[in-house]
Amino acid sequence: MIIQLKVVGVLLMLLGTIHILFPHLFDWKNELDRLSLINRQMMLVHTFFIALAVFLLGLLCLMYPVELLSTKLGKAISMGIGIFFGIRLLIQFIGYSPRLWKGKVFETAAHVFFVVLWGYLTGIFVFVGLG
Known part of the structure; x- marks a missing residue:
């Protein structure tokens, strides 16, 4: 199960990192221009923090699989x-x-x-x- 948690860790870190591409992949420059300033900025800020949280969950799995399993x-x-x-x-x-x-x-x-x-x-x- 330690190996599985490390695999999950890598997958989550990759998923968190891939969020960097979202603005380009989903044409956010044009798509988000239609939103109000607060909605546009909330979209960007929330996406950043989701990406960060997913990345950090991956780091947790990669660095502390034994603790996740045994405590x-x-x-x-x-x-x-x-x-x-x-x-x-x-x-x-x-x-x-x-x-x-x-x-x-x-x-x-x-x-x-x-x-x-x-x-x-x-x-x-x-x-x-x-x-």
């Missing part, structure tokens, strides 16, 4: 993270319209990839939390 606090933290990603998995289905991905090869592949990723993360962290 009461580590198991509680893991369960909390498992609940977080379980809710994220649910949101993948109810927060995004199927019109965004159905019938589109790349978008459907991305949807399936994230369903698998959120399911994997949920499973690992809940398993550690219950362990």
